[in-house]
Amino acid sequence: MKSMSQLQYHFGAKYRWYPSDTQKQVVKVNADVRRAFYNHLIANKRKLGWIIHTSYWNGDLKRKIIANYKHTLHESVVRKRISWLRDKYIDSLNFAKTNQSNNLAYKNHASGLQGQPQFHRKKDHPYEWKYQTSRITWKSKGKRKSNIYFTDNRHLVLPVLGRITLGTTRKMPDDTLIGTVTIYKDATDKFWVSLQLASDTPFKSYQPQTHSAIGIDLNICNSLMDNYGHQVSNPKFYTHGLPYLKFLQQRENRRRRYAKSHHINLTVDKGYQRARKRCAKYYGYIKNERRAFLDRISTRLIENHDLIVAENLKSSNILRNHKIAQKASDCGWREFLSMLQYKAKLYGKTVILVNPAYTTQKCSHCGFVCTKHNGYAKKHGKHLDLDDRYWWCPICHTYHIRDRNAAVNILRRGQKEILVKQRQNLIRLKRKRTPQELDSRPNLTFEFHRAAE
Numbered sequence: 001m002k003s004m005s006q007l008q009y010h011f012g013a014k015y016r017w018y019p020s021d022t023q024k025q026v027v028k029v030n031a032d033v034r035r036a037f038y039n040h041l042i043a044n045k046r047k048l049g050w051i052i053h054t055s056y057w058n059g060d061l062k063r064k065i066i067a068n069y070k071h072t073l074h075e076s077v078v079r080k081r082i083s084w085l086r087d088k089y090i091d092s093l094n095f096a097k098t099n100q101s102n103n104l105a106y107k108n109h110a111s112g113l114q115g116q117p118q119f120h121r122k123k124d125h126p127y128e129w130k131y132q133t134s135r136i137t138w139k140s141k142g143k144r145k146s147n148i149y150f151t152d153n154r155h156l157v158l159p160v161l162g163r164i165t166l167g168t169t170r171k172m173p174d175d176t177l178i179g180t181v182t183i184y185k186d187a188t189d190k191f192w193v194s195l196q197l198a199s200d201t202p203f204k205s206y207q208p209q210t211h212s213a214i215g216i217d218l219n220i221c222n223s224l225m226d227n228y229g230h231q232v233s234n235p236k237f238y239t240h241g242l243p244y245l246k247f248l249q250q251r252e253n254r255r256r257r258y259a260k261s262h263h264i265n266l267t268v269d270k271g272y273q274r275a276r277k278r279c280a281k282y283y284g285y286i287k288n289e290r291r292a293f294l295d296r297i298s299t300r301l302i303e304n305h306d307l308i309v310a311e312n313l314k315s316s317n318i319l320r321n322h323k324i325a326q327k328a329s330d331c332g333w334r335e336f337l338s339m340l341q342y343k344a345k346l347y348g349k350t351v352i353l354v355n356p357a358y359t360t361q362k363c364s365h366c367g368f369v370c371t372k373h374n375g376y377a378k379k380h381g382k383h384l385d386l387d388d389r390y391w392w393c394p395i396c397h398t399y400h401i402r403d404r405n406a407a408v409n410i411l412r413r414g415q416k417e418i419l420v421k422q423r424q425n426l427i428r429l430k431r432k433r434t435p436q437e438l439d440s441r442p443n444l445t446f447e448f449h450r451a452a453e
Contacts, residue, residue: 004179007198011346014194015156016167023161027183027191029089030160031129034098035120036085037078041102042117044072075099091160097132097180126267127276130184133159135177148178156193158183164193173201187280206348213307215411217359217403218336220327221389223297225403227411232297237290238330241282248279290332298339302349308340309414312353352414364408366396 004010019027048069051062071077075095079085105117135148147159153169158181179196186192197203215227225231238245255272259265266272301308315334319325337353344351361371370391389402 002177002200004177004196004198007177008200009198009202011197011199011203012194013170013197014192015169017156017164017191017193018167019161019164019191023164024191026089026091026161027129027131027185029087030091030094030131030183031185033085033090034094034131035122036082037075037095037098038102039119040078041073041099042119044069045102045106073099089160091131091133093133093136093159094131097134101132125187127187127189127280128185130182132180132182134180146178148181158193166193172197173199173203175199175201186284188277188284202346204346207303210304210306212305213309213411213415214301214305215309215407215409215414216301217406217410218311218313218331218333219403220324220331222403223331225401225407227404227407229401229404231403234331235289235293236327236330237286237293239327241286245279245282245286248275248282251275252279290330291335294332294336294339298336298343301340302343302347305349307350307352307414307418308344309352309354309411310337310340311356311359311410313337313356352417354410354413354417356410359409359413360402360406362405362409363393363396363398363400364405364412365398366393368393368395370394 048066051065051069075092079095102117105114108114109116133148135146137144137146139145147157149157150169151157151163154166155163156166157163161183176197176199179198181196182194184192184194216224217226218224220234222231223234252272252275255269255275256266259269259272313333315328318328318333321328340351341353343349358369358371362369370393391400391402392398393400
């Protein structure tokens with residue numbers, strides 16, 4: 001039987017499910033276990049790092065202390081020392097997945113992708129529960145069994161939780177395997193289960209080839225504009241919903257102040273909990289509306305074009321500018337680009353993310369870069385600001401729509417990257433093949449779709 005990594009196609013599915021009171025208690029206990037074990041690993045790894053890099057102990061004593069601290073990182077040792085971690089509701093695979101996520105956090109920290117792993121505090125997300133488990137298989141009486149499987153289209157069996165009832169499901173290939181399972185509760189008290197699926201059969205059928213290429217420019221004024229001049233307006237879900245959201249937040253704050261002044265615990269105060277859930281539901285409504293909009297736009301682009309070229313925007317850099325941070329986060333650019341990437345793999349299309357440097361300031365007709373650092377532009381006062389949506393090239397006198405000009409440059413940059421990769425592949429083929437194979441090789445041609453002028 002193949003493992004998850006050996007299967008060709010991978011897919012993620014998210015379902016809502018409806019737990020019983022006992023199942024809610026199981027999720028709560030395992031979420032607490034995940035946080036406690038994760039914090040235990042961080043605390044001991046920090047102590048271990050301090051011992052390794054200090055010179056207070058030397059020789060055999062230091063080696064014994066290091067070995068002792070490494071021993072405390074094992075799941076079995078932790079469960080022996082802490083009695084409540086041996087509860088009957090605890091999923092043993094939860095420890096393995098928590099250890100895996102902790103190791104990944106330290107690996108990303110070592111490679112410079114993120115900062116030092118921090119403790120998970122309960123008060124940061126007091127109304128959200130989350131933990132992970134995974135599938136294991138074994139042989140029993142000549143048959144292979146698993147701890148996670150579907151009984152029918154509406155029911156899924158999970159470790160400790162038992163059979164859970166799902167809201168809606170989709171039809172999956174017969175050879176589908178379930179890998180990691182994430183169980184969580186959001187701030188609105190809705191329970192969700194997320195499945196990592198793999199199969200040798202495609203989850204989605206490939207879309208027919210359209211022989212079309214498109215470059216898109218993401219911006220705040222319009223959600224996006226392509227190289228043909230077509231634009232998609234920005235719905236601004238968060239901006240339009242901000243007045244009502246402020247009203248809900250003010251009411252939640254009044255309920256909180258009232259409960260604290262009367263020494264009432266917030267977790268049992270019905271007025272505060274009712275206001276908190278309404279605020280959380282409206283946040284979820286805005287998020288779902290934005291996600292549905294981005295999902296429709298990305299699907300339409302994938303269906304109608306074989307090659308899609310976009311800017312590789314870094315949201316962290318954009319959000320540092322306080323003048324456009326709220327508007328940029330309301331657009332959801334990073335989520336849109338991730339949708340394009342995973343849908344391209346599902347439907348057999350190509351998505352390229354290029355460097356966005358000077359795509360807006362560069363003239364798509366003559367190649368002149370109109371920035372304040374350019375000598376000619378600095379001398380004649382010709383440089384672009386964020387407010388300049390239209391401009392004339394001072395060299396060739398071509399009239400440009402700012403976003404359409406950027407989309408044309410983005411598409412050409414993506415096509416150039418494809419050409420470079422194809423030439424590199426040709427060089428590799430020439431180095432590996434014998435002279436007889438080179439004489440008999442087929443002629444390779446490069447096809448390009450020129451951007452709309």
